């Protein structure tokens with residue numbers, strides 16, 4: 001198994017708060033879809049932020065495509081993130097003043113790269129938004145906005161997409177569309193997806209579910225189904 005993201009004995013403590021991550025070691029294999037689950041406050045977002053180089057752990061190592069992030073200072077850290085990582089957030093994080101097309105190209109423009117416009121057109125087609133390039137995000141539904149965010153993530157050909165509750169603000173049908181597209185990114189493009197979710201049905205789309213409680217990994221499930229995940233969540237909460 002080739003890991004694209006690996007955390008080795010990662011701990012993170014916020015001043016005045018509890019230990020958000022306590023000696024966590026976990027590796028995410030290239031070209032797989034993982035769900036990170038756990039009760040509120042268990043450390044899911046902290047794990048995602050440390051893995052994605054949005055935050056630094058207090059101790060331990062984070063390896064992104066074999067590169068130790070602790071050894072990188074700005075601006076090299078930002079460069080590594082921009083080159084290898086795409087993000088999808090619960091609240092889309094689109095720029096309402098820009099068209100769909102310019103939102104999709106924005107990360108590459110910010111990185112000073114020449115955007116691959118042919119690929120950007122292709123990813124918009126893949127997410128079902130061909131012909132909507134000139135619209136403003138505010139005129140789109142939640143599901144469509146999240147599909148713009150996914151196109152934006154895919155446009156940079158990232159090795160890994162980190163998704164933080166990507167279906168948290170969506171109705172069931174739109175959520176399913178977004179999950180199917182994440183699944184396609186894994187199966188058709190070989191992208192790795194690491195998704196934080198509270199929803200057992202969402203985790204059912206993944207190849208693996210990892211359960212956190214009190215900043216530690218307490219359980220794992222290969223080939224999760226919604227039913228198995230729900231049963232595990234109940235057991236984790238009852239600990």
Ligand SMILES: Nc1ncnc2c1ncn2[C@@H]1O[C@H](COP(=O)(O)OP(=O)(O)OP(=O)(O)O)[C@@H](O)[C@H]1O
Nearest residue numbers: 014017018020038039040041042043044045046047
């Ligand atoms: N910036 C911060 N400052 C202080 N404490 C923080 C900060 N971010 C997170 N924490 C604390 O660290 C712990 C882990 O938080 P984290 O957000 O990673 O959990 P989570 O599982 O993602 O929760 P949720 O499902 O509610 O989003 C919690 O106790 C939280 O209160």
